[in-house]
Amino acid sequence: MVFFKDVDGNWHVGALASLLDLVGAITTFSYANCVSTVADFNASYYSTEHVEIESRVMADKGKLIHVVVQVxxxxxxxxxxxxxxxxxxxNLTIAQMSNL
Structure with missing residues (x-):
């Protein structure tokens, strides 16, 4: 049984939301080299078929970074x-987080 798929074999929307969140966090880490937390998350679904993912930093406001993930x-x-x-x-790195 594959848990990220629905009964029709498409992505489950919950799994897709988790993917958007994870890719957003990875994009922010790659851009700012620090661990971050989602302050606001908005997802829009149009379909749930086989996918390709693109993620970009759209704005950097110091402590806030806006990321858009398109599937x-x-x-x-x-x-x-x-x-x-x-x-x-x-502003914590992965190494600093592991010491907490």
Whole structure:
């Protein structure tokens, strides 16, 4: 049994939300080299089929970083989900977090 798929074999929306959140956090870490927490998360779903993912930093406001994650249908590039995340930086690195 695959838990991220629904009965039709498409992505479960909860799994897709988790993916948007994770990719947003990874994008912020890659950009700012610090651990961050989601301050605001908004997801829009258009479909839940086989996917490709693109993530970009759209704005840097110091402690707040805005990330947009787009999930596209594999093959034709049709957007099937968009995550808008405002990430709040705590300026800790992974090494510092592991010492807490």
């Amino acid at each position: 596209r249908k594999k093959g034709n590039g049709e957007v099937i989900a968009v995550g808008n995340l405002w990430m709040a930086s705590n």
